[in-house]
Amino acid sequence: METFAVRPGLRRLGGRGRGGGLLRAALAVIALLVLAAALAPLIAPADPDAVDLSAALAGPGGDHLLGADASGRDLLSRVIYGARTGLLGPLGVVAISTVLGVLVGLTAAWHGGWVDTALSRSMELVFAFPGLLLAILVVAMYGPGQIGPMITLAVAYTPFVGRLVRGVARGEMGRPYIAAYRALGFGGLAICLRHLLPNIAPVILAQSTINFGYALLDLAGLAFLGLGVQPPAADWGAMINEGQSAVLQGALGPILVPGLAIVLSVIAFNIVGESLADRVSRR
Amino acid sequence: MLEIDELAVRLPRTARPAIDHISLTVAANETVGLVGESGSGKSLTARAVLGLLPKDAQISGEIRMDGADVLTMSPAGLRRHRTHSAAMIYQDPRAALSPFRRIGDFLAEILREEIGAKAARSRAVELLELVGLSEPERRVRQYPHELSGGMLQRVVIAAALAGEPRLLLADEPTTALDVTTQAEIIGLLRDLRARMRTGMLFITHDLELAATICDRVYVMYAGRIVETGLTRRLFAEPRHPYTSGLLAATPRVSALGTLPPAIPGRPPDLLSAPPGCRFAPRCPHVMDSCTAAAPPLVDGVACVKAEL
Amino acid sequence: MNIDLEVRGLRKRYGTFTAVDEVSFDLAEGGSLGLVGESGSGKTTTARLLLGLERADAGRVLVAGRPLATLGRRDRARLIQIVFQDPLGSLDPRLAVRESLTEVLRLHFPGEPSAPRVAELLDRVGLGPREAAALPRELSGGQRQRVAIARALAVRPRVLVLDEAVAALDVSVQAQILGLLAEIRAAGGVSYLFITHDLAVVGCVTDHVAVMRRGRIVESGPTARVLTAPEHEYTRLLLDSVPRHAF
Numbered sequence: 001m002e003t004f005a006v007r008p009g010l011r012r013l014g015g016r017g018r019g020g021g022l023l024r025a026a027l028a029v030i031a032l033l034v035l036a037a038a039l040a041p042l043i044a045p046a047d048p049d050a051v052d053l054s055a056a057l058a059g060p061g062g063d064h065l066l067g068a069d070a071s072g073r074d075l076l077s078r079v080i081y082g083a084r085t086g087l088l089g090p091l092g093v094v095a096i097s098t099v100l101g102v103l104v105g106l107t108a109a110w111h112g113g114w115v116d117t118a119l120s121r122s123m124e125l126v127f128a129f130p131g132l133l134l135a136i137l138v139v140a141m142y143g144p145g146q147i148g149p150m151i152t153l154a155v156a157y158t159p160f161v162g163r164l165v166r167g168v169a170r171g172e173m174g175r176p177y178i179a180a181y182r183a184l185g186f187g188g189l190a191i192c193l194r195h196l197l198p199n200i201a202p203v204i205l206a207q208s209t210i211n212f213g214y215a216l217l218d219l220a221g222l223a224f225l226g227l228g229v230q231p232p233a234a235d236w237g238a239m240i241n242e243g244q245s246a247v248l249q250g251a252l253g254p255i256l257v258p259g260l261a262i263v264l265s266v267i268a269f270n271i272v273g274e275s276l277a278d279r280v281s282r283r
Numbered sequence: 284m285l286e287i288d289e290l291a292v293r294l295p296r297t298a299r300p301a302i303d304h305i306s307l308t309v310a311a312n313e314t315v316g317l318v319g320e321s322g323s324g325k326s327l328t329a330r331a332v333l334g335l336l337p338k339d340a341q342i343s344g345e346i347r348m349d350g351a352d353v354l355t356m357s358p359a360g361l362r363r364h365r366t367h368s369a370a371m372i373y374q375d376p377r378a379a380l381s382p383f384r385r386i387g388d389f390l391a392e393i394l395r396e397e398i399g400a401k402a403a404r405s406r407a408v409e410l411l412e413l414v415g416l417s418e419p420e421r422r423v424r425q426y427p428h429e430l431s432g433g434m435l436q437r438v439v440i441a442a443a444l445a446g447e448p449r450l451l452l453a454d455e456p457t458t459a460l461d462v463t464t465q466a467e468i469i470g471l472l473r474d475l476r477a478r479m480r481t482g483m484l485f486i487t488h489d490l491e492l493a494a495t496i497c498d499r500v501y502v503m504y505a506g507r508i509v510e511t512g513l514t515r516r517l518f519a520e521p522r523h524p525y526t527s528g529l530l531a532a533t534p535r536v537s538a539l540g541t542l543p544p545a546i547p548g549r550p551p552d553l554l555s556a557p558p559g560c561r562f563a564p565r566c567p568h569v570m571d572s573c574t575a576a577a578p579p580l581v582d583g584v585a586c587v588k589a590e591l
Numbered sequence: 592m593n594i595d596l597e598v599r600g601l602r603k604r605y606g607t608f609t610a611v612d613e614v615s616f617d618l619a620e621g622g623s624l625g626l627v628g629e630s631g632s633g634k635t636t637t638a639r640l641l642l643g644l645e646r647a648d649a650g651r652v653l654v655a656g657r658p659l660a661t662l663g664r665r666d667r668a669r670l671i672q673i674v675f676q677d678p679l680g681s682l683d684p685r686l687a688v689r690e691s692l693t694e695v696l697r698l699h700f701p702g703e704p705s706a707p708r709v710a711e712l713l714d715r716v717g718l719g720p721r722e723a724a725a726l727p728r729e730l731s732g733g734q735r736q737r738v739a740i741a742r743a744l745a746v747r748p749r750v751l752v753l754d755e756a757v758a759a760l761d762v763s764v765q766a767q768i769l770g771l772l773a774e775i776r777a778a779g780g781v782s783y784l785f786i787t788h789d790l791a792v793v794g795c796v797t798d799h800v801a802v803m804r805r806g807r808i809v810e811s812g813p814t815a816r817v818l819t820a821p822e823h824e825y826t827r828l829l830l831d832s833v834p835r836h837a838f
């Protein structure tokens with residue numbers, strides 16, 4: 001038996017919600033996020049960066065539906081615009097780590113032998129190094145921003161995908177159709193791309209969806225620490241960073257609004273990913 | 284001893300009952316064969332006897348073991364039933380045994396509750412000896428991976444015998460084994476029956492194999508019993524076209540160089556329900572009346588032609 | 592008599608375990624050779640070595656006089672093909688039957704239009720346009736095995752290896768596939784290496800047989816002779832183990 005490096009998600013929640021209300025709610029949250037990111041200028045009630053000191057720390061209701069931050073910027077508009085970096089960052093992490101992971105995992109599984117050993121060992125090496133720490137190191141060397149942490153996290157996530165792909169691919173390669181295609185004279189690359197990869201794609205998609213949630217959380221964490229997207233940009237992590245001072249003045253809104261957005265998004269991606277994984281394993 | 288009376292089982296989202304009003308009996312010390320191809324319902328019948336039908340199945344009819352109805356038993360009654368009345372021998376011994384547990388622990392676990400841990404341990408050794416395993420004292424300390432497939436099947440048979448059941452249910456007990464091992468296991472089952480006087484319901488797809496061990500045979504097709512009778516009679520003069528077709532289609536070592544004649548078509552799956560006799564679409568002797576109504580099992584055969 | 596498949600001194604070791612040990616046999620042109628053995632006999636490893644799915648430690652394999660080891664994978668494929676036991680697992684679950692066949696034809700005969708040959712191949716194994724559009728899971732076991740046979744025949748191989756190809760089928764369907772295979776062989780151009788544990792099947796469809804045990808061939812000869820007057824003790828044991836009713 002291969003043990004897959006599936007990152008544990010909210011398995012029980014996702015499992016119970018399969019096809020039920022929970023999954024539907026999670027899908028709705030994700031749809032809402034995508035809409036918010038795509039249509040931010042159309043649906044945001046105000047300019048997210050417009051400073052209005054007279055409305056500083058205004059409570060919910062009135063002009064500002066969810067209240068305003070210390071500079072009087074509209075929290076609802078900022079959280080809507082925040083969905084853009086909130087989704088784009090993880091998308092980059094997941095896209096890069098999936099491509100790299102599939103490449104490494106398939107190569108290791110197909111070649112076996114010393115290639116497999118070498119690739120598996122290097123994956124374990126990256127695996128052993130906490131992704132967030134790696135990202136902090138890179139930022140320390142190259143300065144904060146959106147791209148640096150994204151690429152570093154992608155590298156850190158690659159072993160998760162790579163080990164999963166390797167395990168699933170090895171299982172699938174044991175099925176006789178792969179041997180049949182080899183006997184029929186097809187090359188390794190053709191078999192991998194046309195037969196092996198499409199048949200294991202659903203598992204990879206499930207893991208990538210779960211990873212999306214984790215990447216969102218990690219990137220928000222980096223922004224909060226001041227290492228990712230920089231204030232005053234409307235980013236959820238950066239918003240919490242800025243909102244800290246408001247807590248001292250008794251206003252929780254500037255932290256709660258972006259915090260809730262992060263938590264809801266992470267849980268939503270987790271539930272959808274787990275339910276996909278569930279569906280694949282029951283096939 | 285075992286009486287199945289008009290049992291019908293319908294699984295959700297299927298077009299026909301998986302078991303379609305079958306009646307079957309097994310007497311004490313009798314070995315009865317239940318022969319059929321995939322989709323015939325033979326394995327589901329075994330599970331029904333153990334009270335292991337899926338919860339969402341629609342069930343009618345009765346299964347009586349020494350007069351007690353299995354389908355209405357309490358969970359505790361069912362547990363007792365599965366160790367002392369009807370015990371199962373599964374097809375794949377490796378799947379039936381946990382790879383992390385010693386052979387002795389696996390056997391003792393079945394009995395510990397009733398006779399205590401110490402007695403259960405010595406009983407485990409006795410059981411292994413009973414099924415012809417050499418060095419039983421050593422075997423109880425071994426793990427499944429240290430034993431061959433044939434030896435493991437002996438362990439599974441020992442486990443089935445642990446509660447001294449009145450009936451053994453053997454579901455394709457030799458299909459996963461090599462030919463030479465299969466012959467050994469069949470020999471063991473025959474020997475056990477002579478010594479312990481247990482009845483046995485022997486489920487298989489292999490008519491030839493059934494013939495080597497069974498006193499009587501039921502032939503199942505698409506959920507129904509199409510023919511039944513003494514093994515000798517059934518093989519000498521099969522009356523249902525399916526039975527004769529199946530017998531003819533079986534390759535034989537004695538028939539060198541001749542191809543067995545095939546039955547055209549394929550067994551119907553649970554999603555198709557041919558009207559009337561389920562075998563009619565594949566039958567060489569089909570008549571108009573065959574598809575009108577299902578022929579009842581009369582005098583051991585369910586075929587319009589046989590009644591004429 | 593021409594030899595389609597000539598195997599000499601084939602050997603394969605895994606660590607200290609010798610799976611295939613000095614295996615040699617000939618398969619005549621248009622002939623059918625049974626390779627019989629139980630699990631662990633090395634018969635399936637032999638098949639994998641012949642197909643180039645594993646590398647042999649020693650020995651040589653010639654098909655129609657050409658040494659397989661010197662050929663590219665496509666040339667090798669056109670000489671020897673295989674049909675496996677598991678009819679569902681042998682087909683890509685995502686590809687419809689027609690796509691499975693077209694892909695093979697495109698690889699091996701890129702210039703020729705594939706549609707008429709797909710129809711011809713399916714017709715040869717008794718399948719029609721309805722099955723051509725179906726996915727493997729929508730077919731029965733027998734139909735899937737027909738597709739696997741058609742796919743192997745698509746490259747017009749000289750030798751077809753049948754690795755327990757009827758073992759997973761229902762008895763009534765098994766006889767159909769055996770009949771189909773006999774028909775295909777009678778039409779000419781292909782010889783069979785029939786790998787099986789089932790002596791009864793060997794008796795119906797082979798003219799020669801080799802009995803394997805623990806990596807070695809212990810007895811070989813014309814099927815009729817081996818099955819009626821076995822010389823090796825193990826062959827006798829195998830024969831005695833076949834369930835046979837006395838009436």
